[in-house]
Amino acid sequence: MHYAPAPNGLPEPxxxxxxxxxYEEDYSQGKDRPVLLVGxxxxxxxxxxxxxxxxxxxxxxxDDYVDIGTGPWDRQWRPSEAKLDRVLQINAKDxxxxxxxxxxxxxxxxxxxxxxxxxxx
Numbered sequence: 001m002h003y004a005p006a007p008n009g010l011p012e013p014x015x016x017x018x019x020x021x022x023y024e025e026d027y028s029q030g031k032d033r034p035v036l037l038v039g040x041x042x043x044x045x046x047x048x049x050x051x052x053x054x055x056x057x058x059x060x061x062x063d064d065y066v067d068i069g070t071g072p073w074d075r076q077w078r079p080s081e082a083k084l085d086r087v088l089q090i091n092a093k094d095x096x097x098x099x100x101x102x103x104x105x106x107x108x109x110x111x112x113x114x115x116x117x118x119x120x121x
Contacts, residue, residue, distance in 0.1 A: 001039040001046075001111050001120075005101040011045060011092055013037045014107050016073040016099040019090055021049050034073040034099050035090065036082050036110065044089040048110070052078040066113040068106050073099035082110050084117045 005014035015037050022030035035047035052074060055065040065081040074080060102110075114120065 001114065003104055003107045003111075007101075009098070011037055011095045011098065013039050013045075014104070015101050016050065016071070017047070018073075018096045018099055019047075019094050020096075021088060024086065032096060034080070035088060036068070036102060036107075037090075038087075038107075038111065038114065041089065043091070045092055045095075047088045047090050048082040048084065048114070049086065049088060050080045050082055052076075052080055054079070055081055063117060066110055068102065068110060071100045071102070082113075084110075084114055087114075087118075 003014040004012045006012055011017050016034050017037060018032055019035055020030055021033050021035065034050040036050060037045050037047045039046045064085040065083055068080050068082055070077045070079055
């Protein structure tokens with residue numbers, strides 16, 4: 001994981017992009033949604049799906065999400081959470097558009113939670 005956003009039109013860690021994300025229960029279906037890029041592995045970008053659904057009240061899933069606040073990736077500026085338990089592998093050519101750059105402080109919170117959740121160093 002690393003933070004390296006740049007306003008150059010290329011998708012990079014620290015940026016929120018829009019791409020098609022398959023449903024967990026049926027990978028043949030999915031929807032276009034915002035994803036926070038957190039790193040790369042080989043030819044793939046690694047990302048976390050964002051959701052505006054609040055999971056704070058569900059103690060069973062508390063470790064699966066981290067709050068990132070609001071931003072221009074959501075047209076209604078609703079508070080968002082990053083889903084930590086599913087790291088997506090994304091081909092850069094499948095990214096539809098860039099949505100925003102997440103500031104380094106909020107990215108650090110996500111990175112720390114992701115490291116703790118998966119036991120990464």
